[in-house]
Amino acid sequence: MLNIKVNGQPATLPPGALVVALVATMQLEGKRYAIERNGEIVPKSAVDSTPVEDGDQYEVVIAVGGG
Amino acid sequence: MSDKAVAAKDAPLLIAGREYSSRLLVGTGKYRDFDETRLAIEASGAEIVTVAIRRVNIGQDPSQPNLLEILPPSRFTILPNTAGCYSAKEAVRTLRLARELLDGHALVKLEVLADETTLFPNMPETLIAAKELVADGFQVMVYCADDPIQAKALEDIGCVAVMPLASLIGSGMGILNPWNLEIILDRVTVPVLVDAGIGTASDATVAMELGCDGVLMNTAIAKARNPVLMASAMKKAVESGREAFLAGRMPKKIYQASASSPREGRIGS
Numbered sequence: 001m002l003n004i005k006v007n008g009q010p011a012t013l014p015p016g017a018l019v020v021a022l023v024a025t026m027q028l029e030g031k032r033y034a035i036e037r038n039g040e041i042v043p044k045s046a047v048d049s050t051p052v053e054d055g056d057q058y059e060v061v062i063a064v065g066g067g
Numbered sequence: 068m069s070d071k072a073v074a075a076k077d078a079p080l081l082i083a084g085r086e087y088s089s090r091l092l093v094g095t096g097k098y099r100d101f102d103e104t105r106l107a108i109e110a111s112g113a114e115i116v117t118v119a120i121r122r123v124n125i126g127q128d129p130s131q132p133n134l135l136e137i138l139p140p141s142r143f144t145i146l147p148n149t150a151g152c153y154s155a156k157e158a159v160r161t162l163r164l165a166r167e168l169l170d171g172h173a174l175v176k177l178e179v180l181a182d183e184t185t186l187f188p189n190m191p192e193t194l195i196a197a198k199e200l201v202a203d204g205f206q207v208m209v210y211c212a213d214d215p216i217q218a219k220a221l222e223d224i225g226c227v228a229v230m231p232l233a234s235l236i237g238s239g240m241g242i243l244n245p246w247n248l249e250i251i252l253d254r255v256t257v258p259v260l261v262d263a264g265i266g267t268a269s270d271a272t273v274a275m276e277l278g279c280d281g282v283l284m285n286t287a288i289a290k291a292r293n294p295v296l297m298a299s300a301m302k303k304a305v306e307s308g309r310e311a312f313l314a315g316r317m318p319k320k321i322y323q324a325s326a327s328s329p330r331e332g333r334i335g336s
Binding site for chain 1: 094095096097098104117118119120121122123124133134135145147148150160163164165167168169236237263283284285286
């Protein structure tokens with residue numbers, strides 16, 4: 001298994017997983033979100049071609065109420 | 068009827084080349100629920116609404132609506148903010164994520180805070196972040212101190228609007244230094260919007276009477292006893308203040324009374 005961190009929390013994905021699998025796990029498909037992988041933004045156009053690697057750190061964000 | 072009897076049609080608010088008919092910008096935080104958020108924002112007539120960018124909670128119920136489903140970017144200009152950022156680095160990183168989230172949308176609200184107690188802007192970090200964001204193609208509306216020198220520096224960097232505080236974020240203390248705002252208005256050519264500190268309708272009116280191009284508020288509406296009614300009051304307050312500014316108030320005359328009724332023809336005279 002690939003051991004990764006998502007929003008500071010440990011998570012696992014099967015070997016060979018792409019970033020789109022993370023999107024699916026978080027049930028964000030079709031919603032507005034943005035993902036950073038190891039400090040670099042993964043454009044939406046690249047989520048299904050970017051591989052997840054062991055030790056990756058992700059930030060997954062959405063828009064929430066704020067001033 | 069002379070031309071002067073007809074109310075002058077106001078020019079739209081122009082920010083980064085785009086026209087807005089409402090001069091009231093509103094935040095979307097602190098509401099009881101999304102229903103209240105939507106009703107208050109509709110009542111405010113605002114076209115630009117701010118949002119924050121936050122981590123998705125793992126285990127968040129995916130069937131729950133998302134804020135941008137309530138406030139679709141097709142209908143509102145979404146202004147992502149950097150609330151909660153205490154360094155230029157964090158703010159720039161947050162807005163790059165926001166741009167990706169909003170499909171390349173460049174208009175943003177930059178705020179770099181100095182400390183958790185006052186939420187006062189950290190101006191050195193704000194200037195660093197503004198430079199970096201402008202260079203990266205962002206259109207930056209910037210929360211800043213009510214300091215004319217800093218506001219002018221932000222304009223010189225290329226920010227599309229400067230947004231000095233009226234008083235501390237969420238304090239509802241109103242406009243504490245109208246003189247500084249007037250100096251900023253005098254020296255800065257990009258739109259000047261009062262951001263933070265508005266407490267009630269009259270505060271918004273005063274900001275507009277001073278000549279501000281707009282007002283941004285959140286807590287004054289969201290934490291009113293009746294947020295939807297307050298949103299409606301704020302809409303009118305901003306419009307009233309704007310009209311009074313355009314109309315040009317009468318001069319203040321200390322020690323000189325002037326009766327409104329004729330002096331002649333009083334009975335018994």
